[in-house]
Structure formats: structure tokens, C-alpha cells
Amino acid sequence: MTDATPTTRAVLVLEDGSRHVGRAYGAVGRTFGETVFATGMTGYQETLTDPSYAGQIVVMTAPHIGNTGVNDTDPESRRIWVSGYAVRDASRVVSNHRAQGSLDDQLVADGIVGIRGIDTRAVTRRLRDVGSMRGGVFSGDDFDLGDDEQLALVRESADMRGLSLSSQVSTAEAYVLEAEGEPVGSVAVLDLGVKTSTLRYLAQRGFRVHVLPQDTTPEQLRELAPDALFFSNGPGDPAASDDQVELLRSALRDGLPYFGICFGNQLFGRALGFDTYKLPFGHRGINQPVLDKTTGRVEITSQNHGFAVDAPIDGVLDSPAGFGRVEVSHFSLNDQVVEGLRALDVPAFSVQYHPEAAAGPHDSNHLFDRFREAVVARKSGQPVDFGSDLESSI
Template sequence: MAGSEPAVLVLEDGTRYVGRAYGAVGTTFGEAVFSTGMTGYQETLTDPSYAGQIVLMTAPHIGNTGMNDEDMESRQIWVAGYVVREPSRVVSNFRAQRSLDDDLVAQGIVGISGIDTRAVTRHIRAAGAMRSGIFSGQDFALSDGEQLEQVRSATGMAGRNLSAEVSTPEPFTVPAVGEKVGSVAVLDLGVKTSTLNNLAARGLDVHVLPQMVTARDVLELEPSALFFSNGPGDPGASDKHVELLQEVLRAGIPYFGICFGNQLLGRALGLGTYKLPFGHRGINQPVLDKRTGRVEITAQNHGFAVEAPIEGTFDSPAGFGRVEVSHFSLNDNVVEGLNCLDLNAFSVQYHPEAAAGPHDANYLFDRFLAMITEQGTETTSAQKEGE
């Protein structure tokens, strides 16, 4: 439950919103962004892609289903701060093991409640995502100017590489469920548990690798495919990951990337990336699949995007053959997917694992599996012909 102490959210442009402390009391800084999901706040909080961001929930009532161990998407809460309008006074879900406030306090997540989140959202939509800070406790007494100076001195998201902060420190394996059909090397740039479970459920041994591994480390595993996960930060600051991907693509290993992995495929193909005004975050983002003409409602969390022509095909500037944009946003025509026509590689900007929903894009894991099995069949046939 929200505390009685006063708190203030201060944006980089000097806009201020006074409310009450929620979660831990103290001071925190991060990029202010909003998430439009009406449910799934636990998955949002524990999604490593939100590292470095102060997340505002546009749904007015948050916390009624509490928190549990089963729905954790990673080992901890990653948001830099949390903004809600009205915290639930009670926990009413039978699966709850504790309250949201309990976890925020235990993990030191500074938050604020009791402000007009609709007004903040409208302001960010107009002015763009920006640096921000939440002040409660002794720092609430600082002058407006002192608080604003601290916010403006904080590190912005552009040019920031956060992979090392969220990636697993040691490799580990999630075994295939049922009959094993192959293996996949997952570069953990901030991967969610639901993603790993979806891959394992399709008969793949999932080898999760720290973000600092080399292409040689990946190839020594002899995986059936490579997967780049979601993650926080600026794709323009991940040159080593781009070089790793290029080397593995040249080796003929199939590839699937989501979110950050889509942006890094774009860079590996020689395309540029850019920062969006306020990004796409939430579980109700409409995307058009150009191949089927079907509109998918998707879960998204990204502040950067790939630069590429929506229509037609084009040659990869980095020499990887023909490429097409496979999906795009129906809100603003942002690139939402890439498909390589001369390589076994594709990616999407959204989250097909989509906990806590929607599940419109879950078929992409099946497409990835089909790519792996087809590549295996072709390899086996070629070996027999060679004999």
C-alpha cells in the first residue's frame, strides 16, 4: 500500500507531479516511459528490457492480483522506478503470495502513487520519453532546482549498453520438453523466462549464454540455431553483438531474434537504428503481418527501431542478400519484423511469448522450429549425397 510520505516525479523538462511514496522510499533516476497494459504488471516489472527506465502504468488500478513466484520473468524486478495512480489496498487473487508493495520495498524499487498518470502519459506522448527522477524521503525536501539538476545530470538511454547488467553471469541449459529435435543457443541480452520455456516446449535444448560470449563460443556448441533475446539499451551501442551475429550468419546457422534481437539483426544486415519519440510498450500494439495480411495484437517494449523501407525487397548493405520488412506497426508504420530471403534468418520487434498475453504471435516459435528442422533435413540430404 502507498505510504504516507510525500513524493514527486520530476521530468527533464521541469514538469513536476506531486504524490505519495509507493514501494521503497528514496531517490531514483531513469527514462520515463509508459506501459499501456491493463494486466501483467508482474511480467512488466521483471522484464529485463525495462532496466534503466521509470515505468508508468496507464491502467489506473495496480496491484490487486499481488505477486507470486510462478509469473516471474527473471530473477528480480528491473525497473528503475515505478509510477501508478491508485495502488490496490488489498490483494484478492488466490495465486498471490505477497503484495506488490512488499516486493517493491524488498527490492528497493522507489515509486510514486496518487498522481494523474493520464496527464503524465499525454505529456510524454507529446514531448517524448525523457530523463526523470522520483524523490521521496529526505530528498523530497530538496529545492525544485536541485531536483531538476540531478535529473538532467542522469545518464540518458541513447548510447547506453545495458546488456552486461541484465545478462546471466554463467551459461545454463533449459532441457527440451518431450522428444528433442535440436538445440538453440540463446544470447541473453535480457531474456524472459517465458521465451526460454516456449523454445524448450518445442523440443529444443536451450543453451543460455552470457552476453559477452564470442562467435567461436557459439559455434563450438554446434547449435541447430541462434536466438537473440529482448533487452534494454541502445542497439547502436552493441557493436560486439552485431559482429557475433554477422559471423554466425556467415556460418549458415539459422537465426531468430525478438525485440532487441530484431534491432541487432537490422544492424548486422547493414541497416541503421533510431530512437523513437516515446516507444511502444504494453500488450495491445497492433501489427500487420504482410505475408498473411493478418493483424496481430502484440506485446511490446522498445524505444528504438530499425530503419528500412516498408514495401518491396532490398539488398542488405552488409552483403547478406535480399531482405524484406515482414511486419510493421499500424499505429506509426515502424518496422516490426525483418525476413532474410537468402538466409535462414528472421526477427520481430515484439514479444511472441507475450506473458501475460496476447498470444496472437506465438506461432513465430513454430516458424522458427520449422526453419530448424528444414535446415536439418537439407543438411542430412547433402551429407548423404556427399557419401
């Protein structure tokens, strides 16, 4: 791959044959992925470094991107994970006191092929009508490939259905973050694409955080003997993560308190015996309204998922996998998609969105407090209730 010049041409090709011609942005070459749109007006650096976007070409609906540059504080992980990046207006200058470099340079450094100067509103409307599609960005010499050849390459690229990506984004070795303030115990975090802010929020609540690779076995988890288990966000199809589902079922049988977010919610649903399915175009952005059925509050949430748990949002259900009673605790007010699960007979709950939301909003940050108080209660021999917050957090 090479660097783009202001005149380097590029094209975004979708699998339905639609083409959007612009200029190269970042590295020059070719890239493929599931083309999705993200609606956040801010936080592009957090979006790019969110491992949940691995395997995807992200189209930003906000028109002006890059004006605040990039810095070493805001990244959510060790690198940019998107497969490709599409924007309308890429800022020509960086103007922010926190900036340590330009977004363009960071895209080049991480080898991300992007495109600028296209009608991202038209792309978004197309994805809303048809659904997320495979796509490819071609720039430089690859721009000159014939239309038919480019389209054939896109249609031959990987489909997100059945795709396991956790091994690409997870840590290779376990590591530990020490608790901050008054210690409350240890939590094992299965890194399926965990974000830095998640680990920081857990440590700030007194947890000694053991971050584990995605291929951790039940025997290794028992040997660690944590006080609680956490499954992170991450990319890919939850139906392709059987080993992680079995790890979670083993932990639930052992009575280990569990909290999962995003991909961790989908795997919790599978562990309970429910199916998952692919959404037409998913939920991606920082303005998604969710109803918390326990408190009756509506929270504006940060989300990034293309799959969901298949379960009715009303009533108490019996876990098909034998874990007792379960209820859907949260659901989307846009399309009634399951946004949270709560087990009533084992100490476990999950949400589909990102309560850490480094770029905001922070409406759901209290869920980390809910998790902490439940673990403290369990360690002191008191009943565990994952369904209610502390009065001070409401």
C-alpha cells in the same frame, strides 16, 4: 533506502521541469531513468520483471495497480528491473487466490523507488506530446531537496541514447534447459535480457536451450555448435551493442538459422547493415497492432521498445552488409515502424515485438513453431523458408 509509510511524500520530476507530487510507493529514496508509459491493463508483475525495462521509470496507464498481489509463478526473470514505478491508485489490499505477497512489499524487497497517487493520465499525455524524457522520483528526505536541485540531478542522469545495458541483465554463466517432448536439436540463446517464458516456449518445442552470456564470442559459439541461434529482448540502445552485432554477423556467415525478438530484431537490422533510431515515446503495452505481410493477418502484440530499425517497409532490399536480399516482414499499423525482418538468402528472421507475451496476447506465439519447422527442415536437408507458417498455425 527505507520503506514508505502512507504519509511519506514523493515527487516525479521530468527533465522539462514538470513536477507530479504524490506519495511514496515501495522503497524510499531517489531514482533516475528514462520515463516511459506502458498501456497494459493486466500483467503488471510481468512488466516489472521484464529486463527490457531496465533503466526506465515506468508509468502505468491502467489506474488501479496491485490488487492481485504478486506470486512466484508469474515473474519473467530473477528480479524487478524497472528503475522506478509510477501509478495512480495502488491497491491497499491484495485479493487473489494465487497471491503470495503484495506488490508494495516486493518493490521494497528489490529496492524499487516508486510513487503513487499522481495523475498518470497527465504524465502520459505529456510524454505523448514531448516524447520520453529523463526523470527522477524523490521521496522521504530526498523529497525535501529544492526544486532546482532535483531538476539538476535529473538532467545530469544518463540518457538512453548510447547506453549499453545488456551486461546488467544478462546471465553471468551459461546454463542449459533440456528439451521437452520430441527433441529437434539445440538452440543457443544470447541472453540480452531474456524472459522466462521465451526459454520455456523454446524448450516446449523440442529445443535443448543453451542460455549464453551477452559477451559470448564467435569462437565460443562455434565450439558449442548449436543447430540455431536466438537473440532475446533486452534494454538499451542497439547502436551501443557492436560486439553482439559482430557475433550475429559471424553466425549468419556460418549459415546458422537465426530468430531474434525485440532487441534481437534491432541487432539483426544492424547486422544486415541498416541503422537504428530512437522513437519519440516508443511502443510499450499489450495492445499494439502489427501486420504480417506474409500471411496478411493483423496480430495484436505485446511490445516494449524505444528504438527501431530504419528500413523502408515496401519492396525487397539489398543488405548493405552483404547478406543478400532482405524484406520488412511486419510493420506497425499505428505508425508504420518496422516490426519484423526476413532475409531471403540466409536462414534468418526477426520480429520487434514479444511473441512469448506471458501476460498476453498470444496472437504471435506461432512464430516459435515457424522457427522450429525451419530448423527441422534445415537439418533434414530441405529448403528453409522463414516466411510461411504451418497451415495448422494460421
